[in-house]
Amino acid sequence: MSTITAVKTYDFRFPTSLTLSGSDAMNKDPDYSAAYVEIHTSADDGITGCGLVFTIGRGNDVVCRAIDSIGETLRGLEVERLLDSMGLAWDLLVHDSQLRWLGPEKGVEHMAIGALLSALWDMKAKRARKPLWLLLAEMDPEDLVSTLDFRYLSDALRPEEAIDILKDGQSGKQERIEDIRQHGYPGYSTAPGWLGYSDEKMVEIAKRETQEKGFKQIKLKVGQNLDDDIRRLGLARDAIGPDVRLAVDANQVWDVPQAIDWINHFHDFDLAWVEEPTSPDDIIGHATIARAINPIPVATGEQMQNRIMFKQFLQANAFGIMQIDATRVAGPQEIVLEYLLARKFHKIVCPHAGGVGLCEMVCHFAMFDYAAVSCTTQGRMIEYVDNQHEYFVNPVHISQGMYQAPTAPGNGAEMTVETAQRYLHQE
Amino acid sequence: MSTITAVKTYDFRFPTSLTLSGSDAMNKDPDYSAAYVEIHTSADDGITGCGLVFTIGRGNDVVCRAIDSIGETLRGLEVERLLDSMGLAWDLLVHDSQLRWLGPEKGVEHMAIGALLSALWDMKAKRARKPLWLLLAEMDPEDLVSTLDFRYLSDALRPEEAIDILKDGQSGKQERIEDIRQHGYPGYSTAPGWLGYSDEKMVEIAKRETQEKGFKQIKLKVGQNLDDDIRRLGLARDAIGPDVRLAVDANQVWDVPQAIDWINHFHDFDLAWVEEPTSPDDIIGHATIARAINPIPVATGEQMQNRIMFKQFLQANAFGIMQIDATRVAGPQEIVLEYLLARKFHKIVCPHAGGVGLCEMVCHFAMFDYAAVSCTTQGRMIEYVDNQHEYFVNPVHISQGMYQAPTAPGNGAEMTVETAQRYLHQE
Numbered sequence: 001m002s003t004i005t006a007v008k009t010y011d012f013r014f015p016t017s018l019t020l021s022g023s024d025a026m027n028k029d030p031d032y033s034a035a036y037v038e039i040h041t042s043a044d045d046g047i048t049g050c051g052l053v054f055t056i057g058r059g060n061d062v063v064c065r066a067i068d069s070i071g072e073t074l075r076g077l078e079v080e081r082l083l084d085s086m087g088l089a090w091d092l093l094v095h096d097s098q099l100r101w102l103g104p105e106k107g108v109e110h111m112a113i114g115a116l117l118s119a120l121w122d123m124k125a126k127r128a129r130k131p132l133w134l135l136l137a138e139m140d141p142e143d144l145v146s147t148l149d150f151r152y153l154s155d156a157l158r159p160e161e162a163i164d165i166l167k168d169g170q171s172g173k174q175e176r177i178e179d180i181r182q183h184g185y186p187g188y189s190t191a192p193g194w195l196g197y198s199d200e201k202m203v204e205i206a207k208r209e210t211q212e213k214g215f216k217q218i219k220l221k222v223g224q225n226l227d228d229d230i231r232r233l234g235l236a237r238d239a240i241g242p243d244v245r246l247a248v249d250a251n252q253v254w255d256v257p258q259a260i261d262w263i264n265h266f267h268d269f270d271l272a273w274v275e276e277p278t279s280p281d282d283i284i285g286h287a288t289i290a291r292a293i294n295p296i297p298v299a300t301g302e303q304m305q306n307r308i309m310f311k312q313f314l315q316a317n318a319f320g321i322m323q324i325d326a327t328r329v330a331g332p333q334e335i336v337l338e339y340l341l342a343r344k345f346h347k348i349v350c351p352h353a354g355g356v357g358l359c360e361m362v363c364h365f366a367m368f369d370y371a372a373v374s375c376t377t378q379g380r381m382i383e384y385v386d387n388q389h390e391y392f393v394n395p396v397h398i399s400q401g402m403y404q405a406p407t408a409p410g411n412g413a414e415m416t417v418e419t420a421q422r423y424l425h426q427e
Numbered sequence: 428m429s430t431i432t433a434v435k436t437y438d439f440r441f442p443t444s445l446t447l448s449g450s451d452a453m454n455k456d457p458d459y460s461a462a463y464v465e466i467h468t469s470a471d472d473g474i475t476g477c478g479l480v481f482t483i484g485r486g487n488d489v490v491c492r493a494i495d496s497i498g499e500t501l502r503g504l505e506v507e508r509l510l511d512s513m514g515l516a517w518d519l520l521v522h523d524s525q526l527r528w529l530g531p532e533k534g535v536e537h538m539a540i541g542a543l544l545s546a547l548w549d550m551k552a553k554r555a556r557k558p559l560w561l562l563l564a565e566m567d568p569e570d571l572v573s574t575l576d577f578r579y580l581s582d583a584l585r586p587e588e589a590i591d592i593l594k595d596g597q598s599g600k601q602e603r604i605e606d607i608r609q610h611g612y613p614g615y616s617t618a619p620g621w622l623g624y625s626d627e628k629m630v631e632i633a634k635r636e637t638q639e640k641g642f643k644q645i646k647l648k649v650g651q652n653l654d655d656d657i658r659r660l661g662l663a664r665d666a667i668g669p670d671v672r673l674a675v676d677a678n679q680v681w682d683v684p685q686a687i688d689w690i691n692h693f694h695d696f697d698l699a700w701v702e703e704p705t706s707p708d709d710i711i712g713h714a715t716i717a718r719a720i721n722p723i724p725v726a727t728g729e730q731m732q733n734r735i736m737f738k739q740f741l742q743a744n745a746f747g748i749m750q751i752d753a754t755r756v757a758g759p760q761e762i763v764l765e766y767l768l769a770r771k772f773h774k775i776v777c778p779h780a781g782g783v784g785l786c787e788m789v790c791h792f793a794m795f796d797y798a799a800v801s802c803t804t805q806g807r808m809i810e811y812v813d814n815q816h817e818y819f820v821n822p823v824h825i826s827q828g829m830y831q832a833p834t835a836p837g838n839g840a841e842m843t844v845e846t847a848q849r850y851l852h853q854e
Contacts, residue, residue, distance in 0.1 A: 028524050057525035058496070059536060065492045066535070069485070097455050098484035104679070104707070104730060107534015108493070109486060152706040155683040155715070252531070256582040279579040280531070281735040283710060284742050288582070303531060308708040315711050 002043035002079045007071030007116070009064040010036040010417065011425040013057060014356065014388055023196035025223035025253040030056035032387060033425075034356040035063035035112070036415055037071070039119045041079050049123030050414040051115035053327045054355035059108075060425065066112035070099065074116065083124045086147040086333060089117060094149065094330055106305035110330055117331030118361070122411040132411040133364035136336065137177060137371035141166035147333050153341070156311045162340050169372040176371045184402035185366050186381040188217035190354055192236065193249070195221045199235055206239045214400035217245035217272060217381060223253035226262060233269045242270070247299070249275035256285040260292040273299035273321045273350075280304050286318035297321055302352035303328060307337050314345040325352045326361035332411070339369045349374070354385030359396045360412035363403045391420040429470035429506045434498030434543070436491040437463040437844065438852040440484060441783065441815055450623035452650035452680040457483035459814060460852075461783040462490035462539070463842055464498070466546045468506050476550030477841040478542035480754045481782035486535075487852065493539035497526065501543065510551045513574040513760060516544060521576065521757055533732035537757055544758030545788070549838040559838040560791040563763065564604060564798035568593035574760050580768070583738045589767050596799040603798045611829035612793050613808040615644035617781055619663065620676070622648045626662055633666045641827035644672035644699055644808060650680035653689060660696045669697070674726070676702035683712040687719040700726040700748045700777075707731050713745035724748050729779035730755060734764050741772040752779045753788035759838070766796045776801070781812030786823045787839035790830045818847040 017029035033056060039049035053063045070093060074082075082089045093113045094105065102109045125132045136144065145162045192205035202220070209215045220236055222229040229248075237246055248271060254262060259277040266274070274296055278285050280303040290298040297320030304310055306329055313319055322342050324335055342349045349369065351362040359382070366382050374380075382403055389395035393416055394408040406412055444456035460483060466476035480490045497520060501509075509516045520540045521532065529536045552559045563571065572589045619632035629647070636642045647663055649656040656675075664673060675698060681689060686704040693701070701723055705712050707730040717725040724747030731737055733756055740746055749769050751762055769776045776796065778789040786809070793809050801807075809830055816822035820843055821835040833839055 026524060026527070030525060030528075055525075056528045058523065059493070059526045059529045062489065062493045062496050062535065063529070066486070066489045069489055096485065097453060098457060098482075099486045100453070101457075101483045101730075102486045102490070102535050102538075106708070106732065107536060108489065108529050109535055111529075152682055152709060152712070154685070155712060255579055258581070279735050281533070281733065282579060282739065284739045285579070285582060303528075305533065306708065308706050312709065312711045 002041045004039060004074045004077050004079055005042050006040040007068065007074055008038045008040065009067050011060050011064045012036055012356070012420050012423050013060060013425045014423050016387070023194045024221040024249065024251040025195060026251040027056060032356050033057050033060040034415070035060050035067060035115065037067050037115050037119055039074065039116070039123060043079065045127070047123055047126045048414070049119035050410070051119030051122060052357050052413050053111045053115045054358055061427070063108055063112055066108050067115055070109070070112055071116060079123070082120060083127065086120065086124070087149070089120055090147065090149055090330070090333055093117065105308070105330070110306065111327060114327055114329055114331040114334070117333065118327070118411060118413060121332045122413055125411060126409040129409045131364065131406040131408060132332065133367035133371070133406065134177065136332070136364070136368040137173065141170070144336065148337050149333065152308045153311055153337070156315060157341055157344050161344065165340055165343050166372060169375055172375065173371055176375065180367050180370060180405045184399065184404040185363060185370060186377055187215060187384040187398055187401055187403045188219065188245070188381045189213065189215040190219045190383055190385050192218050193220035195224055199232065202232060203235050203239045206236050210240045210244045215384070216401055217247060219247040219249055219275070219383070221251065222248045223250035223262070226265060230265060233266065237269050245272040246270065247272040247275060250277050252276045252279055254278050256282070256288055259289050263289070263293045263296060266296065271296050273297045275299040275323070276302070283309070283312045283316050283318050286313065287316045290318055290320065299323055299350065301325065305329070307334055307341065310338050310341055314341055314347060320348070322347045322349045323352045324349060324362070324365065326358050326365070332365070335365050339365065339373050343373050348379045350380055351382045353383040354387060356388045357392060357413055357415070359384055359389065360392050360394065363396060364406065364411060367405060391415050429468045431466060431501045431504050431506060432469050433467040434495065434501060435465045435467065436494050438487050438491045439463055439783070439847050439850050440487060440852045441850050443814070450621045451648040451676065451678040452622060453678040454483060459783050460484050460487040461842070462487050462494060462542065464494050464542045464546055466501070466543070466550060470506065472554070474550055474553045475841070476546035477837070478546035478549060478758070479784050479840050480538045480542045481785055488854070490535055490539055493535050494542055497536070497539055498543060506550070509547060510554065513547065513551070514576070516547055517574070517576055517757070517760055520544065532735070532757070537733065538754060541754055541756055541758040541761070544760065545838060545840060548759045549840060552838060553836040556836045558791065558833040558835060559759065560794035560798070560833065561604065563759070563791070563795040564600065571763065575764050576760065579735045580738055580764070583742060584768055584771050588771060592767055592770050593799060596802055599802065600798055603802060607794050607797060607832045611826065611831040612790060612797060613804055614642060614811040614825055614828055614830045615646065615672070615674070615808045616640065616642040617646045617810055617812050619645050620647035622651055626659065629659060630662050630666045633663050637667045637671045642811070643828055644674060646674040646676055646702070646810070648678065649675045650677035650689070653692060657692060660693065664696050672699040673697065674699040674702060677704050679703045679706055681705050683709070683715055686716050690716070690720045690723060693723065698723050700724045702726040702750070703729070708736070710736070710739045710743050710745050713740065714743045717745055717747065726750055726777065728752065732756070734761055734768065737765050737768055741768055741774060747775070749774045749776045750779045751776055751789070751792065753785050753792070762792050766792065766800045770800050775806045777807055778809045780810040781814060783815045784819060784840055784842070786811055786816065787819050787821065790823060791833065791838060794832060818842050
């Protein structure tokens with residue numbers, strides 16, 4: 001038996017605004033940041049549970065404070081009891097009756113809870129000596145479902161249905177796990193797309209990413225100026241040819257009527273999707289846009305606050321591509337629920353990544369999904385941007401546009417605190 | 428010209444969990460709290476701008492930290508420039524491109540921004556020597572609308588429509604202002620309803636609130652046990668008679684199918700509304716419930732994160748009674764937008780109150796609405812609970828169930844820090 005002895009946070013901020021990498025129509029000058037947390041225990045196994053919340057600068061201190069404050073609840077608790085019953089850990093944090101007022105289940109508090117639950121799953125995976133994707137894929141369906149919270153979901157997905165989905169996923173699972181180990185999982189590149197880049201730089205990177213690096217899709221940021229968008233899309237389509245997929249991302253810049261007008265100028269570019277056309281809270285607005293811009297699919301989800309919003313986007317058929325994020329919701333359990341919801345409603349999930357640690361973390365869920373939930377990679381791919389990977393103990397490895405399967409135990413979030421030290425934010 | 432010299436926060440926590448006042452199906456043991464903020468300036472007028480976020484205990488420190496962190500943006504700015512152009516102040520805080528990632532526009536950060544904008548409006552009202560309700564009611568329609576942010580609303584409410592609504596409200600405004608000054612605004616009482624109270628205590632308080640204090644509506648908490656609910660509703664209806672309105676509040680305890688089953692046992696009690704049947708994020712769920720329990724109206728809104736959610740609840744006809752809160756969204760400007768949306772969609776607003784400072788603050792918006800927006804009090808009333816009023820410089824005054832019009836300059840949020848001092852939370 002061991003207990004939790006400390007919950008330690010780090011406010012890392014990388015000065016990415018200096019290069020305009022990461023710039024889009026809403027985020028002019030992000031400083032990619034991580035509110036990073038380590039959970040330490042009294043066990044003699046050298047294992048630290050690691051988690052993080054990705055932010056883009058200011059307010060990262062507030063997330064650290066929220067993690068510290070919620071982490072107090074964990075201090076002194078028996079580790080084994082929590083790791084054996086992650087549903088209990090979820091209830092303890094997500095359903096804290098006083099903390100819930102600050103959401104419920106959204107924003108800073110929910111992301112902070114996500115970092116802590118993620119760190120507990122990291123510890124669970126490390127103790128089992130498995131990468132998280134494999135731990136999840138190999139869990140017994142009933143055991144995995146017992147950790148999930150179906151509150152507010154029963155009109156869309158019941159535990160029995162979730163168990164049935166996972167039981168269906170048992171067939172051929174071992175072959176898919178082998179496939180992941182051998183070939184990895186498809187990625188796509190956002191590297192060419194930042195709004196701060198010149199046309200020449202964009203074209204050059206678009207060619208490099210597709211012709212040299214082997215990505216089968218790229219994505220451009222749009223929404224600042226329509227003429228610029230149309231010119232850049234033409235240049236990009238010429239650069240990559242007709243067989244590589246091209247997606248665009250507006251980062252929530254439009255109102256609903258404006259989104260429809262603007263996107264309807266994009267029909268000539270054979271777009272894979274239009275991402276975040278408007279507020280991530282606007283289910284009805286997205287449904288309206290999706291109908292109006294058909295056949296271009298709508299994609300959204302990286303800032304979707306919780307499973308209750310995903311449920312409604314699915315019920316309202318408000319998107320074609322569902323995007324999930326590794327650090328927006330309350331950790332692995334809520335992300336597994338998102339994948340189960342997507343499977344129930346027959347939607348394609350293409351995870352958001354690119355921020356600090358997001359590539360490292362989110363690929364575990366995509367691989368788990370392929371092994372045990374949707375059982376396919378058809379039309380599915382994980383975003384990739386080459387940012388801050390050097391600060392991770394086990395950075396993702398991409399080969400010919402494919403995310404290679406993580407083999408190290410854990411969830412991918414562990415940072416090399418020593419090398420990142422100089423980016424520790426000082427008050 | 429003067430500048431902002433300091434933004435000072437206080438973490439006040441009142442140990443209300445000791446008495447079970449405030450207990451409901453989701454909030455077993457709240458400690459009513461306030462993340463209280465004062466904005467100080469270099470002006471020689473003795474005026475402090477005051478605002479707060481109401482919470483129920485744990486996490487109040489995180490809200491204070493968010494206010495401190497965002498407040499840094501305001502330090503050194505010219506006060507007059509902000510107060511003359513509150514739209515600028517909104518943009519500065521709500522549209523900070525890095526902070527927005529932590530929401531956008533929801534949870535801890537949005538509430539913290541609300542406290543700061545509220546404090547600026549408090550200062551603006553104090554400088555004009557008017558209570559906030561009167562300042563808002565007397566503002567020129569174009570001036571008021573110029574402070575509002577219609578982003579993500581243009582499919583439901585455009586600035587021109589808002590101006591038209593306010594122009595319509597000019598007719599008879601002076602008479603309504605006089606009516607408010609003379610008679611006040613209707614309130615209702617939640618005092619009898621806490622789940623921690625015995626049947627006897629509930630009945631005794633129900634009689635006192637209606638027969639002695641003159642409230643025309645009471646509200647009971649429900650959702651823990653169906654038999655208890657039915658028994659308590661019967662006792663309450665007997666105690667208050669057929670002419671007093673009776674509402675119930677489930678505080679988000681049910682899933683959608685369960686809500687429908689449960690509420691359909693309530694048809695005999697002539698309920699004014701059922702409040703918060705499920706997650707405040709579930710627009711589609713509320714719409715389903717509203718159709719299924721007709722003619723009992725659904726009410727919700729006290730935890731609705733922003734105007735984009737209110738917009739959709741209105742578009743989907745997902746509630747009959749719209750409830751707003753004084754400290755959940757980004758201050759007076761967003762609350763004015765909520766009232767304008769309600770007017771456009773012909774919905775009744777009955778504000779949430781009862782927590783620390785909520786009665787003091789929210790009555791300003793209801794009175795502004797009566798004077799200048801909906802121009803009626805028909806079916807409208809403000810929640811009232813007798814909690815922590817003694818810690819406010821200008822506590823609300825209720826007479827025969829009516830909120831009396833505040834006459835002191837400001838927004839009602841100013842606390843008597845000296846008397847509350849002993850409830851300052853120590854780390």
